[in-house]
Every structure is written in structure tokens, then in C-alpha cells.
Amino acid sequence: MVSVLVAALTGCGGGSTDVPGGIDISSGSQHLNLVAYATPKIGFDVVLPAFRQIPQGSDIGFSQSYGASGDQSRKVARGLPADVVNFSVEPDVTRLVKADVVDKDWQTQFPNNSVPFGSVVALVVRQGNPKNIRTWDDLLKPGVEVITPNPGSSGSAKWNLLAPYAAKSNGGADPQAGLDYITKLVRDHVKVLPKSGREATSAFHQGQGDVLISYENEAIMLSRKNATAAPADRIDYLLPETTFKIENPVAIVNTSSNKPAARTFVDYLFSPAGQELWAKAGFRPVDPAVVSATANLFPGHIAKLWTIADLGGWKLVDKELFGSDGAITKIYNEEVGG
Template identity: 35%
Template sequence: MKKSLLAIAVLAAALSFAAPITASAKDITLLNVSYDPTRELYQDFNAAFSKYWLAKTGDKVTVKASHGGSGKQARAIIDGLDADVATLALAYDVDQLHEKGKLIPKDWQKRLSHNSSPYTSTIVLLVRKGNPKGIKDWDDLVKPGISVITPNPKTSGGARWNYLAAWAFAQKKFGGDEAKTKEFVGKLLKNVPVLDTGARGSTTTFVERGIGDVLLAWENEAFLAQKELGVGKFEIIVPSLSILAEPPVTVVDKFAKKHGTEAVAKAYLDYLYTEEGQEIAAKNYYRPTLESVAKKYESQFPKVNLIKIDDAFGGWQKAQKTHFSDGGTFDQIYQK
């Protein structure tokens, strides 16, 4: 009696586990592997795209999402996490999909406009209400006694943008003196008590656990913290100089081909560039690239003096090699 009950229970479990697989066969499932702070953006966007695609083709698309530090996510795709589209924090991580995984062509970034970045962002400083430590610019972050929160550049895309923004500021301040720039960034890193693996982890450390005086954050993440987590608890400080962050998107050709989802995956990314897609991005505090939408949300985004990675660092490949690869400036500075 007991044995047969057990058998039924096991069978029931097995059936309930098998059922959704057969049911979803006629629906389309896309997997979007993304970086950390885009959770809210893609939650909204996926719902909008499903609706749009259903109306256009009659097919039901379910977009599954996976989020984490950008470098970590790229690594997972290379190891076999079969994403149809990758929407990561920076071009270098997407480059890896070509170099280490041979999953996409080398010229992937030319396939969509604006360097395949449908939205952009930048790095700002988030401080506690009233700015008790009087933080105005990057200069203030190296002062003794200031606790700075930023994630680990080895795993987080946001952290790499943070690091490069600080580097660019110091470079300008010291007129390109490399030793002094390094010393400046080193002092800044000395003020960092915890290096989380992703941008979201850092935001939680700063906002929820109350650690640190200033958070180096994606602009969208800073807005989210300020407007939706602790209304009136935080202030955004726009530094005198920051970096134009271009988080690129791509179809992961090899996996999409295998799933037979190339067309939907491409349409999914194209939809990011449409007016609807751009509106959703702007509402989630990403800077839209489409002129008309950018104008509409102009007042939302402060004017910042933005440098470009290609101009200041010679592109991501070079920046990664100089600063974040093993033995790069980050290792040299951080291990001291």
C-alpha cells in the first residue's frame, strides 16, 4: 500500500515535470541573458514585446530572463547557457562570445545602429540625503574616511565603467600623468570596503544595508534607488566628467539557429529601437538613442560632460587589456 502510494507520488511528480515541456512546444520561448540592473527594464519590455508579437504574427512569445554581473553572464553563455539574445553591460563581454565561444560573428557590433546599443547610460555618484560628507566630484572620493561602494571590475560591467570614469577624470586632472592617475584610482579603491560581484549587489549594500557614503552607480540604478527605493533618502551627484556607457545587445547566432528563433530574436532587438521600446527604456531611466524620445525625456537626464571609450581608451579590447585583464592596472593597484 505504502509502496504504491510512493509510486503514484513519483509518477505525479514526473508527469507534472514533463507536462509544461510538451505544452510550450508550439509557443516560442526566448532566453535573454542580461546584466544586473536591467531587471525592471526587461520585465516591462518583454511584456510589451509579447503583446506586439502576438498582434503581428499570432505567435505567443515568452521571454525568459537571467540577470547577473555582465562578465559572469558572458562566461555562462560561453559555457553553454543557451541565450537567444545577450544584452550585456559592455562590448568587451559580447566580444568574448565571439572570441572564446565562436557563438557570434566578429563584426556583431555593426549589425545594429548606435554600436548595437539601443540605450545608453552613464556613471553618477549617489550619496545619502543632505550629502553629509560634501561629495561634489571624483576628487572627493579619494579623501580619507570616505567609504565608496562599487562592484568588482573583474565580474561586473558597471564596475568597469566606474573604474574607467574615475581613470578618465584623473587623467584629465593630472594632464595624462600615468603614475599620478594610477595613484588616484588606487586611493579611491582603498576607500572601498566591499566589492560585490554585480551592480545590483552594490546597490543593495548601499541602500538596504546602509554601508558606505557614496555609491558609484549606473545612472539608471541611481534613479531607481532614489525614486523607488528610498524616496527622499538619496541624492544624485553628477560629476564634472563621466563616461558614455553603451550597453550593447546581440542575437546569439549559434543558439538562436539551433532553437530556430533567429527571426524572433532579431525582431526582439529591433523592437528595442522603436518608439515603444525607447519609451520603455526612458521610463526605466536609460538614455534613449531615438531622437524624438530623447527630446521628450530631455529634462529627466542631467547634462553631463561625457567622454567616449573609443576616444579616451581606444575601445574596449584595449581598455580591458590595459586595465582589467590579469596583471592589468586594477590588479597592480588592488593587490598593493
């Protein structure tokens, strides 16, 4: 039986979001509200101060809000002040299009379908990999406890589940095989339901679970802490040979009172300087030149990288797998009570 994670976790990091690294980012004659999913905070903590160092950004201050992607999207749809949104999955932006908060053509307003960075699905294990986890099948070994967020609130949970679903269904060619795997995983191995990818990382770091399904960038973040972490807190991570490409979109809210400043900021996310900062923070850049220059930051061999396009796109996937009547939603309702 799965228990819902209710303890307060250190998901978004300590300190004020207005002073990442002790640097004030709130002051300026112009102001933007950034609403994002939880995991890229470590990237924005570097990107925002750097943006304010260039002439175009020097007088733009920021307020920030981070949380589970689906929850953040719903809050903006209900009126949470926002100028720029960055969510884990496309459907969380689509919700804002339906609410007339984001323009229908948002994906054409910036390069790469308005996806400035992304990741791949990785497996995080305890140092030394004591459970000998190598493949998706290894997650179904008796006694292996898996940490992954609740897809009802978390975009990262959807990516996490799509990776083994695509691997086992051969890119959707045999959907029942993919769903059979997800059923076994959720029923027998998922014991807690964090709300967001960052909360899932915190739960794993606090000692819960044997394997964390996560973004590669979260795995990189944890691995960088190994040198100063207690032995019991040190981790290893691996990329399954068959895994999934993660694409995290950004959009400007059409109710913004300062769209020019918002566009200037989003343009910076796609600039070479911004792309390099995302790469150094552990997120995969999208600019081809930066991808090539930073390839050494992302070790590991991937034999097959499935994409959301391979499964028919988010409109189809979200309806068939994650919507109110979706197949994976039904699995969660039946196995863990939603």
C-alpha cells in the same frame, strides 16, 4: 582591508522572472532565452510585456537570467542556453565571439553598434549629502567609504572606474595620474566588493558605505523609492561635471534556434516605443528623436562626458587596464587581493 560581500542580496528583485509585475511572459509557441547583466531587469520588466502586446511579439515567450555581466558572459560561453544577450561592456560580447557563440559582425547587425540604451556614471549619496560629495576628489576625503563592484566580475565596475580614471588622466593623456587616483580610491575607501552593479546598489541600500558609484539609472531607481522609503534609506544623487558615457550592447547568439524571433525582439529595443520605455525606466535612449523628447527625465549638468572611444576603444582599454596583466587589475590584486 576589503571584505568580500557574501550575504545574499536582493539584487535581481523578488518574484519569478517569468511574471514581471504579475504578467506572464513565458507562454507562446516560440521561446527566447534572454541572458543579461543585472541592472536592466527593471527595464526588461516593462519592455518584455509591452513587446508581447504588439502583433510581432504576442506569441514569443521568454526565460530570463540576470547577474554580473562578466559572469553571465562566461556562462553563455560555457553553454548556458541563450538567444539574446545584453551585457554591460563590449568585452563580454567579444568573449562570445572568441567562443564562436556570437558572429564577428554583431555590431553591424543593429543600429548604434548594437547598443540600444546606456547611461552615465553617477554618484549616489545619503539624503542631504552629509559627506558633502561634489567631485571625484571628494571620494578621497578621510573616512569616506565607497561602494563599487568588483571589476573581475562586473561590467559596471569597469565603467565606474573609467569615469575617475578619464577625469584624472585627461582622457588617458596622463595615465599615471588616473592610476594613482584609482590606487588611493581602492586602497583607502573601497571596503566591500559586490559582484555586480545591482548587488552594489543593494549593499548601499542596506546601509553600507557613504557613496555608491553607479549607473545613473540605478540612482534614478533609488531616488524614485524615496517617497516610500524610511528616512535612513533615502538618497540623493549627482552627476560629476566630468563623467563617463556607459554603452550596454546587445547581440543575438548564433546558436539560437529561433533567430527570426530574436531579431524581432532586438529590433523592438531600438524602436521608438522600446526607446521610450527604456527612457522612462531611467536608461538613456539612443534614438535621437527619443533622446530629445525625454531629455527632461535626465537632469544634471555634465561639462565633459568621456567615452570609451576617447580612451582608444575597448580592445585597448580592456587589455591595458582590466586584462589579467592590466594596470587596474594589478591595483586590485595588490590592494584587496583580487
